[in-house]
Amino acid sequence: MRSVEALETIYRPWLLRVTRRLARGEELRTNLAQILEQFYNALIQAVETGDPAWLDPILNEWVKAYTETEISSHELSLLAILGQLHLTTLDVAREILTEADALSLLSLAAPAFVYAFQTAARLEMERTIERISWDLEKANASLQRLDKSKSNFISVAAHELKTPLTLIEGYAAMLRDQLPASAEFEQARIILKGVNNGTRRLREIIDDMIDVSLIDNQLLSLNFQPVWINRLIDLLHKDLARSLEERQQILEIYPFDGWAEMTFGDSERLYQAFRNVLLNSIKYTPDGGKISISGRQLPGFVEIIIADTGIGIDPEDHLRIFDKFGNLGDVSLHSSGKTKYKGGGPGLGLSITKGIIEAHGGSIWVESPGYDEIKCPGSTFHILLPLRKTPPDDRTAKLFAPLYDTENFSGGSG
Numbered sequence: 001m002r003s004v005e006a007l008e009t010i011y012r013p014w015l016l017r018v019t020r021r022l023a024r025g026e027e028l029r030t031n032l033a034q035i036l037e038q039f040y041n042a043l044i045q046a047v048e049t050g051d052p053a054w055l056d057p058i059l060n061e062w063v064k065a066y067t068e069t070e071i072s073s074h075e076l077s078l079l080a081i082l083g084q085l086h087l088t089t090l091d092v093a094r095e096i097l098t099e100a101d102a103l104s105l106l107s108l109a110a111p112a113f114v115y116a117f118q119t120a121a122r123l124e125m126e127r128t129i130e131r132i133s134w135d136l137e138k139a140n141a142s143l144q145r146l147d148k149s150k151s152n153f154i155s156v157a158a159h160e161l162k163t164p165l166t167l168i169e170g171y172a173a174m175l176r177d178q179l180p181a182s183a184e185f186e187q188a189r190i191i192l193k194g195v196n197n198g199t200r201r202l203r204e205i206i207d208d209m210i211d212v213s214l215i216d217n218q219l220l221s222l223n224f225q226p227v228w229i230n231r232l233i234d235l236l237h238k239d240l241a242r243s244l245e246e247r248q249q250i251l252e253i254y255p256f257d258g259w260a261e262m263t264f265g266d267s268e269r270l271y272q273a274f275r276n277v278l279l280n281s282i283k284y285t286p287d288g289g290k291i292s293i294s295g296r297q298l299p300g301f302v303e304i305i306i307a308d309t310g311i312g313i314d315p316e317d318h319l320r321i322f323d324k325f326g327n328l329g330d331v332s333l334h335s336s337g338k339t340k341y342k343g344g345g346p347g348l349g350l351s352i353t354k355g356i357i358e359a360h361g362g363s364i365w366v367e368s369p370g371y372d373e374i375k376c377p378g379s380t381f382h383i384l385l386p387l388r389k390t391p392p393d394d395r396t397a398k399l400f401a402p403l404y405d406t407e408n409f410s411g412g413s414g
């Protein structure tokens with residue numbers, strides 16, 4: 001018997017058995033019978049022509065018919081259904097046909113079933129991937145919306161806080177000016193100094209919030225001018241001398257090739273960036289610890305390395321600390337001081353630093369074996385800055401042309 005004839009012979013019992021196995025209820029069986037008839041016709045064509053691609057349309061249709069719930073709950077069942085169809089074909093052929101006819105039919109139908117399994121697996125996988133990418137896109141869009149509203153909130157809050165703060169600062173200054181210099185007002189002067197410290201710290205936080213929203217919205221504008229890294233570091237050393245002394249820490253500076261080179265950059269912003277990293281080094285290093293600044297010159301770049309002997313940072317947090325509010329410490333330990341040991345802040349410093357360095361075309365990263373308050377493995381921050389020998393824009397070029405044209409435009413040994 002020809003294989004196609006054999007397939008036609010077993011069709012009725014095959015259909016009866018498959019519908020019983022796959023669907024409960026008369027209505028379901030009638031629907032299923034129509035679909036199975038399409039499959040069977042395609043199978044006959046595939047066997048007759050030797051081209052299993054005849055099965056493509058029906059398989060495609062089945063995979064397309066999955067509901068969203070089936071896909072998201074991973075209840076894809078086409079492979080299982082094909083398994084049942086294959087099994088039933090084997091059973092029915094063995095029962096109804098002669099052994100020789102059954103064998104010849106099954107060996108001719110086998111490639112069509114193998115093809116159907118492979119195609120169904122591929123189509124189901126594609127459908128799942130499509131669904132996952134769509135979910136990811138949706139999640140990404142809602143994260144972006146969330147980040148945008150966080151950024152808007154920071155910006156609005158910062159500007160709203162600035163007005164009353166200016167009022168407090170103004171009245172405190174008036175009070176200070178009007179206080180007689182006599183000894184009986186000493187207590188009032190101490191209280192006013194406290195108010196002053198508080199408002200200064202509050203202004204720093206508000207300024208940080210404004211900087212973060214500028215960076216978030218790509219509005220940070222840089223005032224390019226000639227900068228010497230060694231001079232910035234010298235200034236910082238002087239600025240932080242008191243904090244270092246209070247914490248009995250030593251700051252060692254190792255001059256390196258290229259550190260006295262002139263580069264175009266925003267000196268104020270770069271100073272702020274280096275200061276944030278150094279303040280953290282002081283803050284997260286125990287009393288008596290050591291901090292060092294070294295670096296190296298690379299083709300077109302200078303790398304500044306700030307290392308400390310502090311509590312260190314776990315590798316899984318090496319990227320997170322550069323996110324806004326990426327502070328890892330206990331919120332209850334937040335301190336109004338900028339250099340108190342482990343006195344966590346709002347977690348804006350490093351995100352601003354990263355924004356500033358990246359706006360200069362550079363990058364920043366940290367290396368640390370891990371977080372350990374007992375062993376203090378330390379952290380090493382690397383800042384890579386491009387050495388810009390020429391001004392980045394016409395305005396800067398005009399302003400500084402007489403300067404950078406001269407030969408001896410060097411920062412000296414520092």
Ligand code: ADP
Pocket residue numbers: 276280281284285308310311312313321322326327328329344345346347348349350351379
């Ligand atoms: P914060 O205001 O909390 O200091 P930063 O953005 O400056 O915020 O730093 C983010 C977090 O990174 C800190 O809360 C701290 O956990 C960690 N961190 C930063 N610098 C260091 C360092 N030198 N050693 C250990 N941890 C650090």
